[in-house]
Amino acid sequence: MTHGAGEQAVPRLGREELVDEPSQREVLSHEVLQRGHVQTLVREEFRLSGDVTLTRDFVQHPGAVVVAALNERNELLMIRQYRHPARMLMWELPAGLLDVEGESPWDGAPRELAEEADAVASEWHTLVDVQNSAGGSTEATRVFLARGLTPVPDADLHERDAEEAEIERAWVPVEEAVAAVFAGTVHNVGAVLGILAVDRFLAGSLELRPADAPWQAHPRHADWS
Incomplete structure (x- = not known):
């Protein structure tokens, strides 16, 4: 990069320096x-x-969790449901609000996977954290990777209502989901993040974090120590 007269040099940062920091005003x-x-x-x-x-x-906003549920065939469990503000039927990953008092994100994610996708997982990791619209909302979302999938027993199936009553489920190969993202046919932010993160993971270029990793972007679950 070249710099004009009087222009300050722009520093170059590496991974260890690229860190969002708390700033209490x-x-x-x-x-x-x-x-x-x-x-x-x-x-x-x-x-x-x-x-x-x-x-x-x-x-x-209370924040949300998203679950990228991946099977042994490298397929993602995706759901489709109606989103009224967008006026669209949208393909998404199972997700939900962190609106249960006292519930941790790593407890909320399995609950949402069971409620929306009728599945349970034996292995959990954190994929990515995002502040959805930091200039206008406190909403923070964590995307989890869930593996070792089995169906919820019939006796424990969640009775879905409202928009969730219309949920459709499908297995989607990761490469097909990635193609849909770049074709502009999948729009949900949690789905886009989860799909691309899983693709990076399968390519061997993503180091997974534990499911209960500190969540700096969420005011209730941050650990600044």
Whole structure:
């Protein structure tokens, strides 16, 4: 890279330096604008630095988990359901909100896999963490890899309702799922992240983290120590 006169050099960073860090700014005021069923719209005034203060509206969200359930044939268990804001029937990976009080993400993920896909897994790892829209929401999502899959016993099957009552399930080869992502026919962010991460894992270029790895992007599950 070349630099013009008076232009500061742009540093080059490696893996060990590319780390998002917590930054707690002083909150001067907090106002609830609208409380919804799952999400809450709030307005906060905070001190950016020195005498600079800003006001921002954003959505408070409990966060979510996504499960990339992979079988021994390198197929992903995918589901299709209606998403009203998008007005679409969307192919996704099993997923759900972290809205059970006191439940950890690594407990929530198996629950969602059982409820949405009628499956249980014996082996769990963390694939990827994402802050869905950091400029406008606290929503954080963790994508898990689940292997060693078996069906939920008939007696323990979850009775799905609302949009989940229409869920369809299918096994999709990973290479076909990747092709769908780049063809622009799969849009769900959790599905896109999970599919591409699993593809990297199968290529041998992704080091898995434990299922209970610290989750820096989630305010309730971060471990800054």
